[in-house]
Amino acid sequence: MRAILIIAIVIAVILLAFFVFAFIIMTKPGRKRDTSYFRHKMYAHRGLHGDGVPENSLTAFRLARENGYGVELDVQMSKDGILVVFHDGNLRRMCGVDKKLKECTYEELSTYRLSGTDEKIPLLDEALETLKDVDLICEIKADNGTRNYELCEKTYDKLKTYGGKFCIESFSPFLVAWFRKNHPEIIRGQLSENFVKTYGFTPIHLFMSELWLNIISKPDFVAFNHKHKSIGWRITRLLYRPMWIAWTARGDKEIESAEKHYDAVIFEKKPEADAKGERTRNGA
Numbered sequence: 657m658r659a660i661l662i663i664a665i666v667i668a669v670i671l672l673a674f675f676v677f678a679f680i681i682m683t684k685p686g687r688k689r690d691t692s693y694f695r696h697k698m699y700a701h702r703g704l705h706g707d708g709v710p711e712n713s714l715t716a717f718r719l720a721r722e723n724g725y726g727v728e729l730d731v732q733m734s735k736d737g738i739l740v741v742f743h744d745g746n747l748r749r750m751c752g753v754d755k756k757l758k759e760c761t762y763e764e765l766s767t768y769r770l771s772g773t774d775e776k777i778p779l780l781d782e783a784l785e786t787l788k789d790v791d792l793i794c795e796i797k798a799d800n801g802t803r804n805y806e807l808c809e810k811t812y813d814k815l816k817t818y819g820g821k822f823c824i825e826s827f828s829p830f831l832v833a834w835f836r837k838n839h840p841e842i843i844r845g846q847l848s849e850n851f852v853k854t855y856g857f858t859p860i861h862l863f864m865s866e867l868w869l870n871i872i873s874k875p876d877f878v879a880f881n882h883k884h885k886s887i888g889w890r891i892t893r894l895l896y897r898p899m900w901i902a903w904t905a906r907g908d909k910e911i912e913s914a915e916k917h918y919d920a921v922i923f924e925k926k927p928e929a930d931a932k933g934e935r936t937r938n939g940a
Contacts, residue, residue, distance in 0.1 A: 849881030
């Protein structure tokens with residue numbers, strides 16, 4: 657009986673050591689780099705949309721630019737390899753068509769309209785031209801595949817001539833890691849949330865929730881669901897202090913709360929602005 661107890665204690669110590677090691681080593685982001693340009697800013701989630709203006713539309717991007725906000729947008733690739741700006745993997749919610757975007761050619765996609773308006777799914781080229789020099793967070797969607805490096809390469813080819821400052825982010829650590837290996841000069845971020853809380857327990861949900869996949873992506877910043885927390889969230893903040901971006905704050909109360917705990921905020925409701933359309937924060 658005593659031997660069984662000793663074995664159980666040894667196993668418990670080994671498991672505890674494993675989890676401590678995992679939290680310390682696997683949550684470690686990339687080496688410290690200057691991310692100050694992207695801090696203390698507001699980024700309109702999928703553009704400044706609402707009131708008949710669809711998300712990820714050229715009008716939403718134009719309004720964000722005119723009101724002095726940065727923009728977060730989503731990049732996917734059509735069946736024939738054309739880059740478009742669209743969030744969902746399926747067209748149902750925004751276009752009323754039950755098809756996966758990646759299974760449609762751009763010619764087909766160009767016939768659909770967003771949320772019953774005249775707005776079409778924009779090309780990434782069109783979005784960048786509309787934004788001009790707006791501060792940009794570009795999410796590389798994993799709907800084309802968590803290791804679709806063609807999407808990364810084509811996105812980089814478009815972004816490298818963009819007139820403004822930009823960074824990239826993705827839920828897929830492999831897509832983020834592609835930028836680390838091929839274009840390390842670009843500021844990159846790991847998107848996450850408490851997946852266990854949202855979707856239930858699986859090993860991959862645990863790893864993503866606790867930021868253990870930072871060991872793959874080595875991000876410069878972490879973009880986390882501002883309503884969620886996890887042990888990895890707390891440890892990464894305490895030990896490594898990378899830049900933190902909140903997604904997605906909706907309404908003044910959530911925005912105010914997110915600003916207290918994060919370095920930058922992705923939002924969906926236009927906050928109060930001064931006459932020039934610029935955010936007033938800490939006198940800036």
